[in-house]
Amino acid sequence: MTKNAQRLSQVISTFGPGAMVDLPTRSVVVGGLEHWDMQGNAFTTIAEPRLTTRLEQLLADQGRLAPGTRLSLRTPPVSANGAERMPRGVTAPVFPTWFVCEQVETGTTSGKATRRRRLVRWQDLDTRGRRRFVFDDGRKSEVTPIRFVAACEKGHLQDIDWRWVVHGSTPCQEPMWVEEEGTSADPAATSIVCGCGSRLSLRDAFLPGRLGKCRGERPWLLDRDPDGCGDKLKLLTRTATNTHFPQVYTVISLPTEDDELTRLVEELSADLAGVQSVGDVAQAKRFNPKVSASLGPYADGDIFDRLQRIRDGARIDARRSPKLSEFTVFASGRPEIGHNHPTAKLYAQTLPRDAWADPDARIDLSAIRNVVAVHRLREVSCLYGFTRFEAAPTSADGDIEDIQLAVRGAPISRDADWLPAIEQFGEGIFIHFDESAIARWLEREQTRPRHQKLLAGYGHWQRRFSRNAPQYPGTPYVLLHSISHALMAEICLDCGYPASSLKERVYALGSSRAGGDAEHCGILIYTASAGAQGTLGGLVAAAPRIASILHNALDRLRICSNDPVCADHEPDDKSGDRATHGAACHGCLLVAETSCEIRNLFLDRTLLIPTMAAEESSFFSAI
Structure with a gap:
């Protein structure tokens, strides 16, 4: 299999239209169905x-x-x-079209050692394979796609207009760099700087509205949404799982x-x-x-x-x-x-x-x-x-x-x-x-007290949805899901x-x-x-x-490697998806999300067998 090939199942489950894929020299977005060679x-x-x-x-x-x-x-x-x-x-357009040179320039800013790399566009690269950037003095540098893009909650995706973000409405054509302080990945230690002296910390780029309004761009379809958009753009890390x-x-x-x-x-x-x-x-x-x-x-x-x-x-x-x-x-x-x-x-x-x-x-x-x-x-x-x-x-x-x-x-x-x-x-x-x-x-x-706790946890979890949340699947579902x-x-x-x-x-x-x-x-x-x-x-x-x-499966669940923390966990309003769980963690009930039909939600081994925290609600009371 070549580096540019994917399995059929990957195109359906992971790298379908709209997904970004890293290739050896660039990043691409998988094209829509009109761009598949059928x-x-x-x-x-x-x-x-x-x-x-x-x-x-x-x-x-x-x-x-x-x-x-x-x-x-x-x-x-x-x-x-x-x-x-x-x-x-499948046709895969190049995205993003901003690249960072691999050649590092060192310096100091406010007494701190910094490293900076040139920020360039796709059209600035050499015409032979678009793999290198040629500086004014003839030096050549390999490039990598920038890690950050912009997206909105409707799924639209676009390049960040770095010049506008750094300068606003003031026109400027000076060179730009990605500057980093230290070795941490803290956004506060990374900035986009311009030769004119303007700069933007990536920490500020996370602020709502800082990247501007969405234009409704759909690079996987090579068009813009005919219904428009106008929502506030959000900073998105290109290689993150939430893209x-x-x-x-x-x-x-x-x-x-x-x-x-x-x-x-x-x-x-x-x-x-x-x-x-x-x-x-x-x-x-x-x-x-x-x-x-x-x-x-x-x-x-x-x-x-x-x-x-x-x-x-x-x-x-x-x-x-x-x-x-x-x-x-x-x-x-x-x-x-x-x-x-x-x-x-x-x-x-x-x-x-x-x-x-x-x-x-x-x-x-x-x-x-x-x-x-x-x-x-x-x-x-x-x-x-x-x-x-x-x-x-x-x-x-x-x-x-x-x-x-x-x-x-x-x-x-x-x-x-x-x-x-x-x-x-x-x-x-x-x-x-x-x-x-x-x-x-x-x-x-x-069983009723445990049922009420699971319902309360679901009540906390459903608040993350703007209007209609998924319905509670029922405590029998939690039981069967845990057995599964x-x-x-x-x-x-x-x-x-x-x-x-x-x-x-x-x-x-x-x-x-x-x-x-x-x-x-x-x-x-x-x-x-x-x-x-x-x-x-x-x-x-x-x-x-x-x-x-x-029998062996239930016997293995009596003690979890994370007990007593796991056994004592209660559905609450402080831990996101954990609010749907009772006693469940990666040491006992959680499995690969590709194996679970509902993303490892609604699990509780307390419903199955007695644990060190409780035994009253267990379905299999004796094994």
Whole structure:
């Protein structure tokens, strides 16, 4: 892989449109969808009607998609072969266009030793590769992009006009430098100085309004926002993690339980995306060898009928939470879910109770109704926007919430009718919990005080949102989320999976999120990787040992390496996201944020087992 190449999953999850990427000689911003080379066979269409239909509805409601627009999902562009003169890829404009020379000039300011480096523009660099700056005396210096840019809460991004910031309306064309005192990274020790004597401390650049008004620039789209802006610009460190938070929608593909023809049509739904009539089916057979080979013996009318059924089912399914549809399939109790076929999107088996419920287990398993071994699943993730400064939270039911953050989601295209997506294949374990057992635990006198503390912590946390905060997911969700994290950590030790390779889907779904009963309770722990046709089966093999794994996971949580500080932590109003936590830290329940579906929020091991601080509210009172 070259230094200028990214994996498909990175383009969706990390370096999508609007994100800044460091290259060996410069920094660039990843271009919008109009600047992706999608000609010929550079991409693959991904068929997931549930996902596209839901995004069409939600994005149209938010005014980010024209009503009636039909979306399609496409993979990022990939070069067909290494012999191409210019590999397929994504255009990435140079940004920022201010650079700092690496050649250091030393001096003194007010009796203090200082170091300063020349500040230059992109157009000031040599014309051969734009890698060096040539001083007036002929000296040459390598350059690096300046670390600071300006952005607003709508996601707009622009270069800082350093001359205006330092001089105001006074014109000046004298050379400028970045001057540093000492070796600390303190903004107060770094200044932008001009040959005329004017200077600006970076500490002052953080003041509201000091950088001026936003012009609505969108360098990833090579334009300006037609709606304008005018918000106050904020200083943004180019390499900081808060420069780009992708908005990704993820679903687990579900099987279509019908005849053989329906299964074949579903497998070829990506190739049949443009079919709108029976006549189109005949054309697809004629010009697409793949369709002809699979569907040739079947009548065109029957094929179109099955295609319409699949699309209608997706529209109906899109009206409810994607997690509810997934839970309904996994918790059906059927011995076999889906088809055991290499091309199947989902195949799982509900294990008999005597296959996993060890009678000698030192833990009460009555709260677990079923364990499902998911031999094969497909996860589809789609990028539809991004935010800066703050990440837009995902709701506990897996849907897109209309959250009024201080920041707003920015578009990744001007008017494209497709979105970038990836499909990943893997395996997993689904555990269906007894909803009535969780309801009884929630009503216990000993559980109510902890429930009230978690609600109070949520009340403090939600004040960070300007208007509508994400709804409280419910104390049953906090319970299941904590169990999921405990199991992921233990499964990694048991199966040898890297901790960051596992993911979760927590199902605590009900008519109310005010901390009441959840009508559907379960967790799915799975692993998935792009381009893989399944994994080695480690998770599926662990399903019969789930009683032992759960016991070991809970036993490990009794003592945290950060106790008693961790055990004594209470949800409060002084620690940001920590206000959503009870006893939880990186020593016990927190995992990689790429593995957690809700950014490590709403966790509490006190709900699971007795700790040195409390034991009254534990769900598993004896292990």
